[in-house]
Amino acid sequence: MSHADGAAVAIAPGIAVTNGHNRNLVAPETVTGEARDYDLLFFRVAKAAMTAIAEPVIGESIHAYGQGGNGDLRRADGVVRVVQTCPGCSAPAYFTFAGNAGPGFSGGPVLNASGRLIGIIFGYRDEGRERLIYAYPMSRVEAELSALPKATK
DSSP states (O other): OOOOOOOEHHHHHHHHEEOOGGGGOOOOGGGGESSSSOOEEEEEEEEOOOOOOOOOOOOOOOOEEEEEEEEEEEEEEEEEEEEOOOOOSSSSSEEEEEESOOTTTOOOOOEEEEEEEEEEEEEEEEEETTEEEEEHHHHHHHHHHTTTTGGOO
């Protein structure tokens, strides 16, 4: 990738996730499924190891990672502001944090201060002088992966 397009992260042995709007960055033959109601695209990778996960906690410091314009790794720091639940959902819908993430962070990982993966970025919105970043918590990502037909995993 020659410009800031997006990011991805391995979440299970041989499986990675990014956003569905990053589909152009993933070889079609590696795609294993896409979440119907969320902007998540799952695909096969050679990586066997996976990162320990945790749930986001309001007030905790985080580090988010994405791709810069030259393909370099970028980091945005922030603090979890909101964990949004939804009626009848088995996992929170999303969480937000303020930070300097933007283009190139879509599909990228959000880690807590202990280095545990807590979410996958899917968007941002500028509110005055502040940028709010939106991410799916790992419980939501795992629920969507589990909901895929068994033949696609």
